[in-house]
Amino acid sequence: MREVKVDYKKIGLKVGLEIHFQLDVEKKLFCDCSTKMEEKNHKFVVVRKLYPTFSELGELDLAARYEYLRDRVFFYYFFEKECCLVELDEEPPHDVNLEALQIALQIAKLFNCKIPDEIHVMRKIVIDGSNTSGFQRTMIVGFDGYFEYKNRKVPIAQICLEEDAAAIEKEENGKVYYRLNRLGIPLVEISTGVLDGFDPKEIEEIAYQIFLISSSTQKIRRMLGAIRQDINVSIKNGARVEIKGIQRLGLISMVIEKEVERQTKLIEEGKSVEKETRAAKEDGSTEYMRPLPGAERMYPETDIKPVFVREILKNLKIPEPIPAIVERYEKDYKLSKELINSLLKSKYFFTFDRIVKSSGVDPKVVANVLTATIKEIERKEKVEFDLDDKKIEEFFDGLKNKKFFKEAAYDVLKEMNKNKEASLEEILENLNLKPLSEEEIKKIIEEEKKNVKDRSKLVGIVLSKVRGRADVQKVLEMLKE
Numbered sequence: 001m002r003e004v005k006v007d008y009k010k011i012g013l014k015v016g017l018e019i020h021f022q023l024d025v026e027k028k029l030f031c032d033c034s035t036k037m038e039e040k041n042h043k044f045v046v047v048r049k050l051y052p053t054f055s056e057l058g059e060l061d062l063a064a065r066y067e068y069l070r071d072r073v074f075f076y077y078f079f080e081k082e083c084c085l086v087e088l089d090e091e092p093p094h095d096v097n098l099e100a101l102q103i104a105l106q107i108a109k110l111f112n113c114k115i116p117d118e119i120h121v122m123r124k125i126v127i128d129g130s131n132t133s134g135f136q137r138t139m140i141v142g143f144d145g146y147f148e149y150k151n152r153k154v155p156i157a158q159i160c161l162e163e164d165a166a167a168i169e170k171e172e173n174g175k176v177y178y179r180l181n182r183l184g185i186p187l188v189e190i191s192t193g194v195l196d197g198f199d200p201k202e203i204e205e206i207a208y209q210i211f212l213i214s215s216s217t218q219k220i221r222r223m224l225g226a227i228r229q230d231i232n233v234s235i236k237n238g239a240r241v242e243i244k245g246i247q248r249l250g251l252i253s254m255v256i257e258k259e260v261e262r263q264t265k266l267i268e269e270g271k272s273v274e275k276e277t278r279a280a281k282e283d284g285s286t287e288y289m290r291p292l293p294g295a296e297r298m299y300p301e302t303d304i305k306p307v308f309v310r311e312i313l314k315n316l317k318i319p320e321p322i323p324a325i326v327e328r329y330e331k332d333y334k335l336s337k338e339l340i341n342s343l344l345k346s347k348y349f350f351t352f353d354r355i356v357k358s359s360g361v362d363p364k365v366v367a368n369v370l371t372a373t374i375k376e377i378e379r380k381e382k383v384e385f386d387l388d389d390k391k392i393e394e395f396f397d398g399l400k401n402k403k404f405f406k407e408a409a410y411d412v413l414k415e416m417n418k419n420k421e422a423s424l425e426e427i428l429e430n431l432n433l434k435p436l437s438e439e440e441i442k443k444i445i446e447e448e449k450k451n452v453k454d455r456s457k458l459v460g461i462v463l464s465k466v467r468g469r470a471d472v473q474k475v476l477e478m479l480k481e
């Protein structure tokens, strides 16, 4: 390992990002099927051979594509609730899912994009069988946008709303098996312009900012596989190399560093760097996939009418961008950067604001419970914590109204998460967490005084006895008397 600091400006690093987010909506983009991907077992398998149609392919590296498709057979798993005839390409696509389109337009607005008057659905040829129709449907919802990063404008070339492809289940003896339930899930693709003069870490941060700004809509799926990145990397005397399928934002800088290293080495050895497409691996390295395809050809989707967006834009609410919310949390609630970052990683970032405003509990207490306490429950109890906002609100109302005390937060939330049907009162009763009256606290103190003579020991014992059932400050005062 050589520890040489690379001067990325000097070597002329240029990067383009293409980031894909699945939208968190109920229905698919061109049919009413569910987007949940919950069905475990497929109902049946459909076997298909895809034939490229010459008129659509034109002369564009026809030979290579034809060669690829020749004799290839694809297998598609059909899921009963999550697929229909549209996914099988046996029925024309329905009208565009308006909710998905609205979210895509919100994102376009958040990135200061120009928005076309009419949105046309186009077909993009795909040859790997991941779309039963042989093409992916996509529409440009915004272009020529930007956002601010370190007082510089990051160019956003284009934002598209498109259908997700079928996911590969397995490959066996040259046969590819796809799951059709992912096909058609609304996907937003954000492409930056050329990022010039940034180092790999900054480019990773830019990708994270793009994720945050898009998440302002509260409609971006966060689970693994729901966010995917492709990037273009080139350096001086190198060539444009496309790297596909980076699964985590946190891998971007490493992938760029390794690609720069690879191209630099080839140049040093006097070899030429080929324009090509490479696949990203989990460790940040890449492997050769295929030559870089020419410019993508688009064809109009004749089955779907264009959408006029003027009416939609009139009623479109633009959400507060997350970077602005972060600033507000810092300023108004005096939260530290670390605490805000933890909130950003949790699913309760937006919940936090609502809870603080509605319950009036100290913002730091709310933030700590929603991050550290919940994380601790998940780690120690080995469970997924998934209380909805209503339940979280009930919890903080209880805390505010002194139905229990913050020392009991862990136990109360743990029980609430385990027993979602129960009301807060029932939970507190089960946990024997009814608040103690002043009389009862006095009794405990008197009782313990008889056995414990050492003062500091007494304080510890009493506090542990009343834990979660009394205000600590108040008990300490009573002990002083």
Ligand SMILES: [Zn+2]
Residues within 6 Å of the ligand: 028, 031, 032, 033, 082, 083, 084, 085, 086, 087, 184
């Ligand atoms: Zn469907």
